[in-house]
Amino acid sequence: MEKLTEVAEKETARRTQQVQDKFASSVCSIYGVLDSKTFPHLGSGTVVRWEAEFWLLTARHLVKAGRKAQDFFAVTSNCSQPVSMTRRFVLSGLEQDLALCALNAAEVQALNVQPIDGRDFFSKPQPVTGRALCTLGWPNSKNKLDRYSRKAGSQMIVAGPQRAATDLGLKLEDDALFLFQKYHPSGAIDENRARLNAPNLEGLSGGLTLDLGNPVDPRALLNEDSVQIHPVGICTKYDPHKRMIRSTRPAEFIRALIESNTILEC
Missing domain, CATH: 2.40.10.10 (Trypsin-like serine proteases)
Structure with missing residues (x-):
């Protein structure tokens, strides 16, 4: 029998693929x-x-x-x-x-x-430790792209569990303004599913953060159509040492x- 953490990881990976298909553009x-x-x-x-x-x-x-x-x-x-x-x-x-x-x-x-739709940001799911989040962005690049180039490389996506502000020693009120996402290096991949190193992730700033719901919700596991994925924030901070992504809720x-x-x- 699979452990609950293994189920969560697999379901989060499945939902991140849905995110890439729907929101990468x-x-x-x-x-x-x-x-x-x-x-x-x-x-x-x-x-x-x-x-x-x-x-x-x-x-x-x-x-x-x-x-x-x-x-x-x-x-x-x-x-x-x-x-x-x-x-x-x-x-x-x-x-x-x-x-x-x-x-x-x-x-x-x-x-x-x-x-x-900008109105999507006005829906605020309650911060729940373990709820899955992912952030879409573009890897930090040192290529020779110039202002006339049409090439932009490969997009990246970083998935991981949500953390409440109080879990991180922050103020309870911070949950109303920010979302906090932990991640493991294996959860940082490009659009071809290849893992990315830490310097690449600096390009996440300004990227889109999405709520993937509870990855171990029995109803969602039994009925894939019941999963609600929607935009919740804009990435404003990436901490490679704490492996933490902070995104700002832009509604206000x-x-x-x-x-x-x-x-x-x-």
């Missing part, structure tokens, strides 16, 4: 342009739809890390052309660590992405933008 790779020959990889970005608008959500620290950049651009594996983001990013506070810029319909089409940031009638340039 929502996440792009972001580069900076420092000069005519230097294009450092900064991290990942998640494309979101809000009514008739399109946004790219990423991590504030990613934008700040590229503050010397003359330009930012986004690519995907299947884009028809890179998309420049030389425009004003709207930044959250330091704690939330989020950034957003608007995209127009032509840019979304050029990236060949499938935006997720989005709500503040809507209520303030912030004009987004695209």
Whole structure:
């Protein structure tokens, strides 16, 4: 008979494959342009739809890390052309660590992405230790990609159990703002299921975190169609020593933008 941990690992792996099939096309790779020959990889970005608008959500620290950049651009594996983001990013506070810029319909089409519905972030499953999470992003890259290239390498996905803030010695209130995901190195793979090393995972910032539900829920194990997988956060911190991923729930940031009638340039 399989141990409960083995059942959880297998079921989580099955659900991460569903995530790749459904959500991989929502996440792009972001580069900076420092000069005519230097294009450092900064991290990942998640494309979101809000009514008739399109946004790219990423991590504030990613934008700040590229503050010397003359330009930012986004690519995907299947884009028809890179998309420049030389425009004003709207930044959250330091704690939330989020950034957003608007995209127009032509840019979304050029990236060949499938935006997720921003309203999905407003559903907040209760933090449960052991609940499965996974994060989609692009491995940290030192390749020769330039602003005219259409190649973006191979996407990655990192899966692991959720941890409540109090389990980590943090404040109970932190669960309302963040999600905390533990992971094992074997749970960090590229889209071909090959394992990734720690430096690659630095590219997760700005990636999409999804709730996979309880991997040992008997109802889900008996009926695969009952599994609910949906977006819950944007990755804002990766700790290779503690093997922990922290993602920010972007609902409050989005709500503040809507209520303030912030004009987004695209």
